[in-house]
Amino acid sequence: QVQLVESGGGLVQAGGSLRLSCVASGRTFRYYAMGWFRQPPGKEREFVVAISSSGSSTYYATSVKGRFTISRDNAENTVYLQMNSLKPEDTAVYYCAAALGPTGSQPADFGSWGQGTQVTVSS
16 A cells, blocks of 8 residues: 655635645555545545546546646656635545555545645635
8 A cells, every 4th residue: 555645735715726735655656546535524525536547547526627637747656636716615624545446436446545634715
């Protein structure tokens, strides 16, 4: 398994942007599909976006499509989440996750998780 550390969360006004980063340990990062999930206050964890191990395929939740962009740099063991046009409903703890296998969209598809980073969008 890989160890994941997220950063980049914070407080932003509606309409603003943030970029989250997730750095993975180890030399096997390039074999992992990566995903971002979020957990709004009082709600269950939900899928945001995933990217295949090569970066050639991406999958977005309908709620973020067109606003968020996932990318990865396998040389730097890092996956990014660029979030634009943020809305108050995007407020959540955002988690980075890694899956050794096909890219999935369920939490159970991912075996490694970061500690999470808080994103708060004010109206």
